[in-house]
Amino acid sequence: MASVDVKSPQIILSQFADNTTYAKVITKLKVLSPLEIIMSNTACVVGNSTKLFTLITENFKNVNFTTVQRKYFNETKGLEYIEQLCIAEFSSVLMEVQSRYYCLAAAAALLKYVEFIQNSVYAPKSLKIYFQGSEQTAMIDSSSAQNLELLINNQDYRNNHTLFGVLNYTKTAGGSRRLRSNILEPLVDVETINMRLDCVQELLQDEELFFGLQSVISRFLDTEQLLSVLVQIPKQDTVNAAESKITNLIYLKHTLELVDPLKVALKNCSTPLLRAYHGSLEDKRFGLILEKIKTVINDDARYMKGCLNMRTQKCYAVRSNISEFLDIARRTYTEIVDDIAGMISQLAEKYGLPLRTSFSSARGFFIQMTTDCAALSSDQLPSEFIKISKVKNSYSFTSADLIKMNERCQESLREIYHMTYMIVCKLLSEIYEYIHCLYKLSDTVSMLDMLLSFAHACTLSDYVRPEFTDTLAIKQGWHPILEKISAEKPVANNTYITEGSNVVIITGPNMSGKSTYLKQIALCQIMAQIGSYVPAEYASFRIAEQIFTRISTDDDIETNSSTFMKEMKEIAYILHNANDKSLILIDELGRGTNTEEGIGISYAVCEHLLSIKAFTLFTTHFLELCHIDALYLNVENMHFEVQHVKNTSRNKDAILYTYKLSRGLTEEKNYGLKAAEASSLPPSIVLDAREITTQITRQILQNQRSSPEMDRWRVVYHLATRLVQAARNSQLEPDKLRTYLCNLKKKYQEDYPRAAEHSPRAEQDYPRAAEHSPRAKQDYPRAAEHSPRAEQDYPRVAEHYPRAAEHYPKAAEHSPRAAEDYPRAAEDYPRDAENYPMAKEDYPRAAEHYPRAEQDYPRDADCPDRTEE
Numbered sequence: 001m002a003s004v005d006v007k008s009p010q011i012i013l014s015q016f017a018d019n020t021t022y023a024k025v026i027t028k029l030k031v032l033s034p035l036e037i038i039m040s041n042t043a044c045v046v047g048n049s050t051k052l053f054t055l056i057t058e059n060f061k062n063v064n065f066t067t068v069q070r071k072y073f074n075e076t077k078g079l080e081y082i083e084q085l086c087i088a089e090f091s092s093v094l095m096e097v098q099s100r101y102y103c104l105a106a107a108a109a110l111l112k113y114v115e116f117i118q119n120s121v122y123a124p125k126s127l128k129i130y131f132q133g134s135e136q137t138a139m140i141d142s143s144s145a146q147n148l149e150l151l152i153n154n155q156d157y158r159n160n161h162t163l164f165g166v167l168n169y170t171k172t173a174g175g176s177r178r179l180r181s182n183i184l185e186p187l188v189d190v191e192t193i194n195m196r197l198d199c200v201q202e203l204l205q206d207e208e209l210f211f212g213l214q215s216v217i218s219r220f221l222d223t224e225q226l227l228s229v230l231v232q233i234p235k236q237d238t239v240n241a242a243e244s245k246i247t248n249l250i251y252l253k254h255t256l257e258l259v260d261p262l263k264v265a266l267k268n269c270s271t272p273l274l275r276a277y278h279g280s281l282e283d284k285r286f287g288l289i290l291e292k293i294k295t296v297i298n299d300d301a302r303y304m305k306g307c308l309n310m311r312t313q314k315c316y317a318v319r320s321n322i323s324e325f326l327d328i329a330r331r332t333y334t335e336i337v338d339d340i341a342g343m344i345s346q347l348a349e350k351y352g353l354p355l356r357t358s359f360s361s362a363r364g365f366f367i368q369m370t371t372d373c374a375a376l377s378s379d380q381l382p383s384e385f386i387k388i389s390k391v392k393n394s395y396s397f398t399s400a401d402l403i404k405m406n407e408r409c410q411e412s413l414r415e416i417y418h419m420t421y422m423i424v425c426k427l428l429s430e431i432y433e434y435i436h437c438l439y440k441l442s443d444t445v446s447m448l449d450m451l452l453s454f455a456h457a458c459t460l461s462d463y464v465r466p467e468f469t470d471t472l473a474i475k476q477g478w479h480p481i482l483e484k485i486s487a488e489k490p491v492a493n494n495t496y497i498t499e500g501s502n503v504v505i506i507t508g509p510n511m512s513g514k515s516t517y518l519k520q521i522a523l524c525q526i527m528a529q530i531g532s533y534v535p536a537e538y539a540s541f542r543i544a545e546q547i548f549t550r551i552s553t554d555d556d557i558e559t560n561s562s563t564f565m566k567e568m569k570e571i572a573y574i575l576h577n578a579n580d581k582s583l584i585l586i587d588e589l590g591r592g593t594n595t596e597e598g599i600g601i602s603y604a605v606c607e608h609l610l611s612i613k614a615f616t617l618f619t620t621h622f623l624e625l626c627h628i629d630a631l632y633l634n635v636e637n638m639h640f641e642v643q644h645v646k647n648t649s650r651n652k653d654a655i656l657y658t659y660k661l662s663r664g665l666t667e668e669k670n671y672g673l674k675a676a677e678a679s680s681l682p683p684s685i686v687l688d689a690r691e692i693t694t695q696i697t698r699q700i701l702q703n704q705r706s707s708p709e710m711d712r713w714r715v716v717y718h719l720a721t722r723l724v725q726a727a728r729n730s731q732l733e734p735d736k737l738r739t740y741l742c743n744l745k746k747k748y749q750e751d752y753p754r755a756a757e758h759s760p761r762a763e764q765d766y767p768r769a770a771e772h773s774p775r776a777k778q779d780y781p782r783a784a785e786h787s788p789r790a791e792q793d794y795p796r797v798a799e800h801y802p803r804a805a806e807h808y809p810k811a812a813e814h815s816p817r818a819a820e821d822y823p824r825a826a827e828d829y830p831r832d833a834e835n836y837p838m839a840k841e842d843y844p845r846a847a848e849h850y851p852r853a854e855q856d857y858p859r860d861a862d863c864p865d866r867t868e869e
């Protein structure tokens with residue numbers, strides 16, 4: 001990959017190995033945030049496009065896409081370009097890339113394309129070219145960046161309720177670009193991070209330094225963009241090209257004049273990084289360039305706001321006596337401008353109107369008249385005035401004479417620009433060899449701007465300097481974006497994750513603060529790794545090389561099934577890429593499928609993450625998952641507390657969210673129902689839901705109680721699993737015992753493949769698992785007969801819900817589609833329609849089977865040979 005920022009003359013070359021999901025490529029592209037992506041035409045032949053092409057076009061729908069011929073991807077040309085264009089200070093890049101053929105080929109195609117599109121070439125030895133693998137920085141994939149709202153708010157892309165919004169107090173475009181790219185690619189090198197933190201600390205302790213630096217930095221223009229324009233040589237000399245070169249030379253002078261004030265502001269700083277930046281400003285070349293510029297450009301030529309001001313600056317930029325012809329042309333120009341002013345004041349006298357001379361870049365000089373007389377209409381104005389327009393109570397117009405004078409004015413201006421341009425080009429050619437020091441300057445300015453911005457953010461809230469250790473420990477940390485949004489400070493919480501306890505499972509009712517907490521940790525981690533202070537009383541981090549999140553966003557409009565597929569893709573990506581240096585945040589996994597499978601998937605994922613020592617935070621509503629702590633020592637259960645208060649007006653219990661995190665798993669029951677009740681769900685539905693839930697819970701308890709054999713098996717299995725675990729953990733255990741226990745476990749798993757897969761406690765937790773067993777079909781032959789869907793629907797509805805028998809026939813009556821949906825039901829109950837009460841008689845027969853089913857159930861476990869074992 002090769003990329004060029006058209007606003008800053010630097011080329012980044014990358015080459016790295018990626019897997020077939022192309023996650024790294026996509027992430028890298030997201031960081032670069034391209035305006036246009038160029039690919040070889042062979043990668044996107046219609047009907048035969050590559051996977052990479054498909055992925056890129058899907059992920060960057062609003063980005064222009066261009067194909068160029070394959071022949072332009074030429075590594076030899078790429079190397080030539082780099083040799084020719086790279087500035088001396090960065091020429092070591094040649095060593096890095098000379099055998100990296102892919103990025104060289106990409107560089108060749110890119111530069112050729114830029115030349116073609118911009119109609120200009122880069123001046124020799126003018127570009128900063130560097131190689132950037134995918135190392136050195138922490139990896140945050142693009143969907144995590146979106147989930148965490150690093151740069152864009154998911155609800156409203158226009159508001160700045162993002163991490164970038166929290167930290168961005170930068171004053172220059174370069175500073176804000178730098179902050180943006182740092183947030184997406186935080187550092188991983190502790191030494192560099194600490195150097196930045198030292199600077200922030202010094203800025204916070206030394207007010208004079210802070211304000212002094214801030215005032216200088218805010219006067220800088222976009223140095224990178226300036227450089228970019230300066231190093232491009234237009235292929236044709238147009239007036240626009242000439243004008244922009246002159247403007248840029250004035251900007252360059254303005255920028256260089258800020259070097260000394262910046263040095264003064266940094267004079268007394270003490271931290272190594274600030275001292276290094278101060279040192280970089282000592283570069284003699286700044287003074288040299290400025291001196292050279294001053295021999296040609298007037299001392300008072302400077303950047304000014306307003307187009308007429310800038311036009312005057314450009315016109316008189318070059319000192320007098322440098323070119324005789326230029327001086328003459330300028331005199332002519334001044335005369336014309338004076339003539340225009342004189343003509344307009346004559347007109348004002350002639351008609352007795354308050355006329356003023358105005359200027360705009362589109363119209364040139366024109367006449368403006370502000371009148372309090374609302375009644376004055378445009379046709380009352382003298383006929384000499386043409387092209388009249390009115391905005392509020394101000395008329396703008398011109399006259400035939402004025403148009404002619406404007407043309408003369410433009411003519412002489414073109415001459416002036418042309419001559420000035422010649423002089424400027426000569427000057428630029430003399431200073432090109434020194435201009436590379438500006439790369440350093442733009443680097444210094446953008447970095448200082450970002451560090452000032454960090455310090456600024458700290459002054460607005462009580463952030464703390466983070467430490468870097470092997471532990472993730474945050475004392476009383478809070479969510480920085482929530483703080484920005486809400487009137488009150490968010491509730492703070494602690495976090496403690498170490499290698500010995502690397503997975504935290506978080507439970508709690510809906511809306512209790514789980515997702516917020518997860519995001520808060522990731523945001524703090526990112527802030528720390530870019531060198532910012534963090535919102536906490538104390539914070540220590542383990543450097544994360546990757547940050548992964550799986551958080552479902554609220555505005556997900558996809559269907560349930562694709563939500564599930566999205567979940568699975570995201571989790572697969574995490575499992576493939578996570579290692580012991582990752583921070584992983586999973587917010588509710590397995591929501592898009594049924595509970596059993598959801599738990600199964602969550603459990604298996606958790607076990608995997610437990611084994612790789614990644615720092616993982618996992619929120620869930622599956623309380624069964626919390627029992628994993630019985631098997632693994634490195635998992636910790638935490639929950640969000642809520643309080644119950646009496647709502648006297650509605651005479652109901654209301655939940656009071658404390659947003660406080662505590663040890664253990666939540667003891668709240670049926671909180672989903674409570675949340676549903678508090679929402680606008682119709683009360684009758686909530687009532688029904690509550691009843692069904694009670695029935696299911698009762699059934700589960702009954703099944704658990706009704707089988708002593710099952711209990712016995714549960715205990716045996718549990719014991720066996722623990723022994724296997726113990727055998728695994730202890731080197732001293734004889735192999736024999738381990739083999740015996742493993743066999744025992746294997747045998748058990750064969751008998752209960754699904755149940756055991758999901759959880760060692762499966763039997764206790766999922767009496768319904770037995771439903772899926774092959775025996776179920778034997779036990780419910782009639783159910784299967786009635787409807788193809790009966791196997792799924794019956795046990796859940798009819799079995800658990802005694803009122804179903806009453807409701808079912810009614811449903812058929814109410815819905816004409818019922819007959820279509822349950823054709824068999826209509827056959828089996830032909831009398832339904834005619835004779836309603838009889839249906840009720842028939843129906844209970846179905847229910848008759850159920851009590852027997854319940855009896856059959858426990859027999860599942862009651863298998864003699866298994867008991868033997």
Ligand SMILES: Nc1ncnc2c1ncn2[C@@H]1O[C@H](COP(=O)(O)OP(=O)(O)OP(=O)(O)O)[C@@H](O)[C@H]1O
Pocket residue numbers: 489490491492508509510511512513514515516517659
């Ligand atoms: N620490 C906190 N301090 C103050 N308010 C908070 C805090 N945490 C969360 N909130 C508020 O509570 C709301 C709900 O929080 P959040 O979405 O994190 O809940 P949740 O437990 O993940 O809910 P669900 O289980 O339904 O996804 C947030 O929008 C936020 O306004």
